[in-house]
Amino acid sequence: MALSDHFADPPAAMRGSPCSIGTLLNGTLDDADKAFLEKILADRAWSQEIIWQRLRTAGHNVGRQSINRHRGRKCRCDQ
Numbered sequence: 001m002a003l004s005d006h007f008a009d010p011p012a013a014m015r016g017s018p019c020s021i022g023t024l025l026n027g028t029l030d031d032a033d034k035a036f037l038e039k040i041l042a043d044r045a046w047s048q049e050i051i052w053q054r055l056r057t058a059g060h061n062v063g064r065q066s067i068n069r070h071r072g073r074k075c076r077c078d079q
Contacts, residue, residue, distance in 0.1 A: 020062040021070035022077035028060070041071055 018026060021041070025034050040046050048067045055062050069075040 016076050018077045019066045019070055019075040020060075021066050022075065024055075024060060024062065026077075041067070 017023070021037075025037060029037060040051060048064060048071075051067050052062065052064045066075065070077060
């Protein structure tokens with residue numbers, strides 16, 4: 001069986017609520033904090049772990065993996 005046979009059908013789009021990062025960006029944060037978080041997420045000098053720790057310290061309940069999924073546009077927010 002060729003490799004292409006394993007990719008014949010594209011996966012179905014994820015459906016549901018936005019990820020925890022998307023929830024922050026689309027309503028929980030004010031405009032200034034939203035712009036700041038978007039800047040930090042785009043800057044790869046900030047690791048997933050550090051972003052997660054700082055968000056948790058600031059009182060935001062987000063998942064570690066949600067950060068990189070959101071950065072990579074592999075979460076429900078981009079579907």
